[in-house]
Amino acid sequence: xxxxxxxxxxxxxxxxxxxxxxxxxxxxxxxxxxxxxxxxxxxxxxxxxxxxxxxxxxxxxxxxxxxxxxxxxxxxxxxxxxxxxxxxxxxxxxxxxxxxxxxxxxxxxxxxxxxxxxxxxxxxxxxxxxxxxxxxxxxxxxxx
Numbered sequence: 001x002x003x004x005x006x007x008x009x010x011x012x013x014x015x016x017x018x019x020x021x022x023x024x025x026x027x028x029x030x031x032x033x034x035x036x037x038x039x040x041x042x043x044x045x046x047x048x049x050x051x052x053x054x055x056x057x058x059x060x061x062x063x064x065x066x067x068x069x070x071x072x073x074x075x076x077x078x079x080x081x082x083x084x085x086x087x088x089x090x091x092x093x094x095x096x097x098x099x100x101x102x103x104x105x106x107x108x109x110x111x112x113x114x115x116x117x118x119x120x121x122x123x124x125x126x127x128x129x130x131x132x133x134x135x136x137x138x139x140x141x142x143x144x
Contacts, residue, residue: 018047030070037063038119052108
């Protein structure tokens with residue numbers, strides 16, 4: 001089976017935005033380890049016109065080569081801890097299979113709401129951590 005890339009691009013609602021999202025997702029995944037899904041799923045919904053389930057599944061497939069490339073580069077810099085990564089990955093296989101099964105059982109609208117709530121919770125957690133670190137830094141300066 002051969003795939004004509006020009007036909008594929010012509011069927012995507014906004015291929016330029018999807019390409020930009022792919023590049024940015026790769027940068028964020030390699031830099032922050034977020035896997036790019038936070039950007040890729042919305043990009044696939046709005047730029048490629050996919051439904052929630054298809055966007056999640058497609059994002060997961062896209063993360064495989066991105067993750068390999070980023071892990072290889074981090075290995076080059078001495079940052080990769082292969083044992084821990086493999087343990088997390090192997091144990092994550094069962095969780096991913098279970099999550100895909102659950103995603104198929106609940107309405108797409110619930111998936112979209114869950115994704116949005118997760119993004120809000122992550123943003124709140126990260127913001128709280130920054131504020132906490134800043135308060136600690138200011139406190140240590142005042143206490144000197």
